[in-house]
Amino acid sequence: MPIPVIICDDSSFARKQVTRALPSGWDVDLTFCANGREAVAAIEAGQGDILLLDLTMPVMDGFEVLEYIRKQDLPTLPIVISGDIQPESYKRVMALGAVAFIKKPVDPAELTRVLDEFGVLGILTEQELQATGQVTFTEWVQEITNVAMGRAADLLVRVVNEKVELTIPHVSLLERGELEMTLNATAHGDSFSCITQGFIGGGISGENLLLFHDTDIRHVAELLNFDLNHLETSSEIELYMDIANVLVGAFLKGFAEQLDICFSQGHPRITIHSQDSAVILANHQGHERILTIEVNYVIGDNQIRCNQLVLITPESIAALKLRSGEEIG
The missing domain is CATH 3.40.1550.10 (CheC-like)
Structure with missing residues (x-):
């Protein structure tokens, strides 16, 4: 059964990049969100057992998403993928409940290691994951x-x-x-x-x-x-x-x-x-x-x-x- 995964980033290029970094053949059901509000709604709809989350976004940023997840005790595994690599940002997201912090541009090997560490990869299928949308x-x-x-x-x-x-x-x-x-x-x-x-x-x-x-x-x-x-x-x-x-x-x-x-x-x-x-x-x-x-x-x-x-x-x-x-x- 596919694992529901949300990729949340306001950049369509970043969403495409993260999609390509996912383990080839991993059986997932992907949902793409352009801001935190969309991600929260998707989690509440059961579409995000795993959340791959950017920090700097419009409408609702990544910090606010993590605060909301913790406050509402939403069932998701949040992994932050961000270009904001300041030590203070790292400390803040980990304190808010993120399970890992991966810097951009995302390294496929590191993402695979983090996912494997939490036991969510399961048995990989032969399905190839494709990025959606054209990047300008x-x-x-x-x-x-x-x-x-x-x-x-x-x-x-x-x-x-x-x-x-x-x-x-x-x-x-x-x-x-x-x-x-x-x-x-x-x-x-x-x-x-x-x-x-x-x-x-x-x-x-x-x-x-x-x-x-x-x-x-x-x-x-x-x-x-x-x-x-x-x-x-x-x-x-x-x-x-x-x-x-x-x-x-x-x-x-x-x-x-x-x-x-x-x-x-x-x-x-x-x-x-x-x-x-x-x-x-x-x-x-x-x-x-x-x-x-x-x-x-x-x-x-x-x-x-x-x-x-x-x-x-x-x-x-x-x-x-x-x-x-x-x-x-």
């Missing part, structure tokens, strides 16, 4: 971004010893005018400081923008144990650079590793107290669409907001698609 290019990039974002946050946590909150990354193809509006919205209409840094490798090139809001600078100094009595423009730049080096370096490394390439990074440039998005977009002319990745971080108890935009050139899109193999349509 932007969905594929978003899942790669999700993993890279988790690695960047994990490294920053280890540096500052503070929790980093993550939101769902957003990926889109934007023309220059649309990109300018996105940048202005990201800046929330305030003056901001922006660190820009180019990168290139494997036929892919682009620019990383990291935006800080100037009202946060004293909190940034406290976060990095900087003497506030010596806070000057030069030291302000150093503070921004310290965080940028951690986030940008870890993000680009995580992104590139999933594509099996390496990025070379250019020298970072900083624009202080800017309200002019045209200055930042000066290198992006023409009408071709730019692949734009938006990531938001909220750092520590003081809620330091850091907005990241990764702009990938139109010429790089073909090289990216080649790296996807047969993953996207």
Whole structure:
């Protein structure tokens, strides 16, 4: 008799990836959910003896799902599969009742080991499991971004010893005018400081923008144990650079590793107290669409907001698609 299994992730690419990672021939009845609310309803309907659960999702995230399962004592075996690999996130999900935590991208051997450890594999059949749904290019990039974002946050946590909150990354193809509006919205209409840094490798090139809001600078100094009595423009730049080096370096490394390439990074440039998005977009002319990745971080108890935009050139899109193999349509 097939075992009812739920794969819950807002990314269709991630759902497909997890499906392919399941043991070949395992006799299961799969249910796919795009958010926690759908997963809870499916468990209550008897469709999820085993739950393979993402954390960062809309409507109802993975933490809320685990809380609900514990509160309602729902009959399911929750296994978290997430790109948010911060130690605090691991501790929290295990405290909420998850039986295992597997980092993205999921390793089939590790997933099989975890399932076998709990005795749920039974006797494997010859049935081949097939992923459902077509994955778009932007969905594929978003899942790669999700993993890279988790690695960047994990490294920053280890540096500052503070929790980093993550939101769902957003990926889109934007023309220059649309990109300018996105940048202005990201800046929330305030003056901001922006660190820009180019990168290139494997036929892919682009620019990383990291935006800080100037009202946060004293909190940034406290976060990095900087003497506030010596806070000057030069030291302000150093503070921004310290965080940028951690986030940008870890993000680009995580992104590139999933594509099996390496990025070379250019020298970072900083624009202080800017309200002019045209200055930042000066290198992006023409009408071709730019692949734009938006990531938001909220750092520590003081809620330091850091907005990241990764702009990938139109010429790089073909090289990216080649790296996807047969993953996207």
